[in-house]
Amino acid sequence: xxxxxxxxxxxxxxxxxxxxxxxxxxxxxxxxxxxxxxxxxxxxxxxxxxxxxxxxxxxxxxxxxxxxxxxxxxxxxxxxxxxxxxxxxxxxxxxxxxxxxxxxxxxxxxxxxxxxxxxxxxxxxxxxxxxxxxxxxxxxxxxxxxxxxxxxxxxxxxxxxxxxxxxxxxxxxxxxxxxxxxxxxxxxxxxxxxxxxxxxxxxxxxxxxxxxxxxxxxxxxxxxxxxxxxxxxxxxxxxxxxxxxxxxxxxxxxxxxxxxxxxxxxxxxxxxxxxxxxxxxxxxxxxxxxxxxxxxxxxxxxxxxxxxxxxxxxxxxxxxxxxxxxxxxxxxxxxxxxxxxxxxxxxxxxxxxxxxxxxxxxxxxxxxxxxxxxx
Amino acid sequence: xxxxxxxxxxxxxxxxxxxxxxxxxxxxxxxxxxxxxxxxxxxxxxxxxxxxxxxxxxxxxxxxxxxxxxxxxxxxxxxxxxxxxxxxxxxxxxxxxxxxxxx
Numbered sequence: 164x165x166x167x168x169x170x171x172x173x174x175x176x177x178x179x180x181x182x183x184x185x186x187x188x189x190x191x192x193x194x195x196x197x198x199x200x201x202x203x204x205x206x207x208x209x210x211x212x213x214x215x216x217x218x219x220x221x222x223x224x225x226x227x228x229x230x231x232x233x234x235x236x237x238x239x240x241x242x243x244x245x246x247x248x249x250x251x252x253x254x255x256x257x258x259x260x261x262x263x264x265x266x267x268x269x270x271x272x273x274x275x276x277x278x279x280x281x282x283x284x285x286x287x288x289x290x291x292x293x294x295x296x297x298x299x300x301x302x303x304x305x306x307x308x309x310x311x312x313x314x315x316x317x318x319x320x321x322x323x324x325x326x327x328x329x330x331x332x333x334x335x336x337x338x339x340x341x342x343x344x345x346x347x348x349x350x351x352x353x354x355x356x357x358x359x360x361x362x363x364x365x366x367x368x369x370x371x372x373x374x375x376x377x378x379x380x381x382x383x384x385x386x387x388x389x390x391x392x393x394x395x396x397x398x399x400x401x402x403x404x405x406x407x408x409x410x411x412x413x414x415x416x417x418x419x420x421x422x423x424x425x426x427x428x429x430x431x432x433x434x435x436x437x438x439x440x441x442x443x444x445x446x447x448x449x450x451x452x453x454x455x456x457x458x459x460x461x462x463x464x465x466x467x468x469x470x471x472x473x474x475x476x477x478x479x480x481x482x483x484x485x486x487x488x489x490x491x492x493x494x495x496x497x498x499x500x501x502x503x504x505x506x507x508x509x510x511x512x513x514x515x516x517x518x519x520x521x522x523x524x525x526x527x528x529x530x531x532x533x534x535x536x537x538x
Numbered sequence: 539x540x541x542x543x544x545x546x547x548x549x550x551x552x553x554x555x556x557x558x559x560x561x562x563x564x565x566x567x568x569x570x571x572x573x574x575x576x577x578x579x580x581x582x583x584x585x586x587x588x589x590x591x592x593x594x595x596x597x598x599x600x601x602x603x604x605x606x607x608x609x610x611x612x613x614x615x616x617x618x619x620x621x622x623x624x625x626x627x628x629x630x631x632x633x634x635x636x637x638x639x640x641x
Contacts (some may be wrong), residue, residue, distance in 0.1 A: 164591075208641055210641050211641050212641040213641070243554060247541055258623065286625075297641075298641050299641050300639065300641035301639055302637070305639060322641070323637070323638035323639055323641060324638055324640040325573040325574060325638040325639070325640055326577075329638070330638055346612060346619065346637065347610065347612065347637050351610040351637060352608070352610075353542045360605060362640060364640065369640075369641060390558075406572075406633065407617065408614055408617055408618075408619055408633065408635065409614075409617055409619065410619050411618065411621075413621045414621060414622070433547070
C-alpha cells in the first residue's frame with residue numbers, strides 16, 4: 164500500500180476546483196480554462212452525437228452551452244443518447260438535456276432551444292454563439308447548418324456516422340476555410356440516402372464521435388493541441404482503423420452557397436426533389452379539406468413517435484415494395500408522410516408507377532416538420 | 539559500328555525500361571471503400587491494375603458493382619480529396635468516400 168502523502172494547502176485549494184485536473188495539464192492551465200468559461204457553444208441536435216458532446220462540454224466548464232433540438236426522446240434512442248434514460252421518454256430533448264446538465268453543474272449557463280433548426284430561426288439562434296457543434300442526423304440540416312455558419316462566420320465542428328463508421332472535421336475557423344460543401348457541393352438525392360430507421364448503430368460509435376467533437380471544440384477554443392482544420396478523420400468501430408483525409412477547396416462549392424441571409428432564408432433545404440412530388444403540411448391540409456376524396460397515410464413503422472392525432476389517416480409502413488390497397492384506388496389525391504419526408508417520398512414514387520392519374524404527394528419534412536399538425 | 543559493350547549495355551537498358559514501362563502500364567492501385575460504398579461493393583478493399591484516372595475508375599466500379607449506380611461518393615488519391623477527373627499515380631492508395639448523415 165502506498166503511504167498517504169500530506170497535501171499542501173495549495174493542492175487542497177486546487178482540488179476544490181472541478182477543473183483542477185485539466186488546469187494542471189502542461190500547456191493548458193488557468194488561461195485555457197478562462198477561455199472555456201468565456202466561450203459560448205451551441206449543440207444542434209441532442210441525439211447520439213450531441214449527448215456525449217454535451218456531457219463533456221459541460222464537464223469541461225464551457226461557460227454557456229446552448230442545446231437546440233425539437234425532437235422528443237424515444238425509447239429506441241436510449242442505446243446511444245446517453246444523456247437520457249427511461250424517465251425522459253416523451254420529453255423534448257433540449258429540455259431534458261438542459262434539465263440534466265443544470266442539475267449536475269451550477270457554475271455554467273445552459274440555454275435550451277426546444278426547436279428544430281430552420282432557415283427562419285437559424286441566424287437568430289446561431290449568432291450569439293462562438294462555436295457550433297453539428298449533432299444532427301440528416302443531410303438537409305447538415306447543409307443548412309454549414310451554410311449559416313459560413314454566412315455568420317461561425318466555426319463548425321462537424322461529425323456524422325453511418326453504421327459502424329464515423330467522420331469528424333472542423334470547418335470554417337476563418338474566412339476561406341474548408342466547409343462541408345468542399346466535400347460534397349450538393350446534397351445527395353433522396354434515393355442516395357439510407358432512410359432514418361433503416362440504419363442500425365451501436366451506441367458507442369456516436370459516443371466516440373460526439374466525444375471527439377467535444378475534444379475539437381475544447382482544443383479550438385483554447386488553442387490547445389492540433390485541430391482537424393482542412394482534414395477529416397474517419398473512424399471505424401469494427402477494426403479501430405482511422406483514416407485522415409486532407410481536404411481542399413472544391414471548385415463548385417462557392418457557387419452552391421447562399422450569397423446572403425435572405426438567399427439562405429428563401430432556400431428550401433428539405434427539398435432535394437421534384438416539386439410535383441412534394442407538398443407542405445399547410446398546402447396538403449388545405450387541399451385535403453377541399454377534396455374529401457383524399458387520403459392521408461402514415462408510412463412509418465407502427466411504433467414510431469409522435470403519432471398524428473388531429474387528422475384521420477391510414478397507417479401503411481413503407482417496406483420498399485409497391486403496395487396498393489383499395490382505399491388508394493378510390494382516392495383522388497394521396498398524401499404520404501413519415502418521420503422526415505424520405506420514406507414517404509420513396510413510397511410516393513413507387514405508388515406513382517401503378518396509380519396513374521392520381522396526385523400522390525410526399526409531405527415535406529414529415530412529422531418532424533415544424534408545420535406538422537401535432538397540436 | 540557500335541562496340542560490343544555498347545550493344546550489351548543498350549540491350550540491358552532497353553530490357554529494364556520495358557519492365558518499368560510494363561509496371562507503369564499496370565499501375566497497381568489499392569482501393570479502400572467507406573460507408574455505403576463498401577456495403578454495396580461487399581468489400582472494403584480492392585487491388586486494381588491498369589486504371590489511369592479517376593473517371594476510368596468510376597466507370598470500372600459502376601460496371602463491376604451495379605449497386606453503386608446512383609450512390610454519391612468522393613475519391614481521394616493518397617489521402618487527398620480530389621474533384622474532377624484526376625490521373626492516378628502508380629501504387630496510389632485510393633479511397634471511395636460517400637457522405638454520412640447519421641447522428
